[in-house]
Amino acid sequence: MKPKSVVIENVRPIFNEGRYPIKREVGDTVTVWADIFRDGHELFEAFLVYREKGSKKWSRTPMEFVDNDRWRGTFQLEKNARYEYTIEAWPQHLPKVISRFKPILEVVADRPLARYAAWYEMFHRSQGKIEGKSATFDDMIARLPEIKEMGFDVIYLPPIHPIGETNRKGKNNLLKALPEEPGSPWAIGNKSGGHKAVNPELGTLEDFDRFAAECKKMNFEIALDFALNCSPDHPYVAEHSEWYYKNPDGTIKFAENPPKKYEDIYPLNFYCEDWKELWKELLSIIVFWRKHGVTIFRVDNPHTKPAVFWEWLIAKAQEKYPDLIFLSEAFTKPKMMKALAKAGFTQSYTYFTWRNSKSELTEYLTELTQSEMKEYFRGNLFTNTPDILTEYLQKGGRPAFITRS
Structure with missing residues (x-):
């Protein structure tokens, strides 16, 4: 078999080197980014391939060149299920010499x-x-x-x-x-x-x-x-x-x-x-x-x-x-x-229970929604629990509860 000439790297979203699935909801569109390139000037094709886990058949959708060897592809999550996906690419003149990104990645499509x-x-x-x-x-x-x-x-x-x-x-x-x-x-x-x-x-x-x-x-x-x-x-x-x-x-x-x-x-x-x-x-x-x-x-x-x-x-x-x-x-x-x-x-x-000031809330919610955590961590923001009633709520009255809502 001829050596594979297309390089696929810097795939996103990914964390822990693909060890765990990302999380999305049914109806979401998964956008996958990657650096894809090869030696020389010959053209190549790149596809995002995906399937419901357990299925034998892969679906394939073309990826789009953005700039500076950065490519983008998307697919939609139609069912409440776990999906597998990866990227394939090959030179146009050697369509059977396929480069495939490893490991195969996963996404869990939960209910809304x-x-x-x-x-x-x-x-x-x-x-x-x-x-x-x-x-x-x-x-x-x-x-x-x-x-x-x-x-x-x-x-x-x-x-x-x-x-x-x-x-x-x-x-x-x-x-x-x-x-x-x-x-x-x-x-x-x-x-x-x-x-x-x-x-x-x-x-x-x-x-x-x-x-x-x-x-x-x-x-x-x-x-x-x-x-x-x-x-x-x-x-x-x-x-x-x-x-x-x-x-x-x-x-x-x-x-x-x-x-x-x-x-x-x-x-x-x-x-x-x-x-x-x-x-x-x-x-x-x-x-x-x-x-x-x-x-x-x-x-x-x-x-x-x-x-x-x-x-x-x-x-x-x-x-x-x-x-x-x-x-x-x-x-x-x-x-x-x-x-x-x-x-x-x-x-x-989450630590929402103990974040009170504007700066504390801004910093924490930014971490939950803008860092790598957004791919796998969904925070449930409880104001209080039967055994946790913070001093902020004990002394802040109705305005404190409104602030946290």
Whole structure:
């Protein structure tokens, strides 16, 4: 075979040498730039080639010369899917001597909702009709019209699963709960089930299905908290004790996120000997709730789990359900937040919560929208959360909230 004479380099957009896909939305046009040139003065042709991942057939569109050996090509994302693309070029007199850029690059075409949506956190304990008593799914259905009128698109639910009883936390994180205290919803699992079960205080799985149907009828999407926490009473503990970290005496370690301690939670060991079965089981939780109408998962503390696990899980889940959206709830170091976004998270928490002045907001939003981050990191700008209410909002009154909207 004759040597290839056309050089293809400086391809954009690209980051991490093409290791991860860029992110776009359905309907977007992907514009690809590259330096393309060859020795001498003979003419050559350059094409942008692309296909939906898994397809055997490539589509080809001519690239356009701009100036100084810089070329440009475009293609449109017509489906909610993952696409592959690259660049091919060859001398006009040697059409079979094709130069191809490597590696093959990818772009994820998410639904438009991945770019923007207004989220309403519907914590069942603040939705009830009787003081001190949690709302049921039927109570929550009654609130939907009011929430819709406020302009929200997404109903975000904290964990709705059975809550552990062993080492149950009390008010203000007290180590021992009073008999009437319900415990933390993030300490998942008891005799009623684990991550694929519903807290009986809220109703049944059939009640949840009815809630999901009402949400769909009103054009709400449901985001469910995906918290990989297990209480000591979770069925996994009895069935798969090998999935957890052990103390020297053989007991299972409780969770810590210094300086916080979670005596009511056992963290999973993603590197255990039986890690393949563990990972498959965690993927099955996503599939289970997708079948019950959940299209968005707000992932709790993903930075305390391996990025390689998230890359695998999100790719597998979206292979089956391309419409799924994953939000990374990671308030952590910048490099880890970026790594999780590259690994596949559709959206990410941001430092917006702590940016207050005009200069701080301008600098941060410029980084999100004008740097390399724009190719893979979609920031979800929450004003506050149930456990984060900054001094700026505490003391700034209504004007502070308006500023952040």
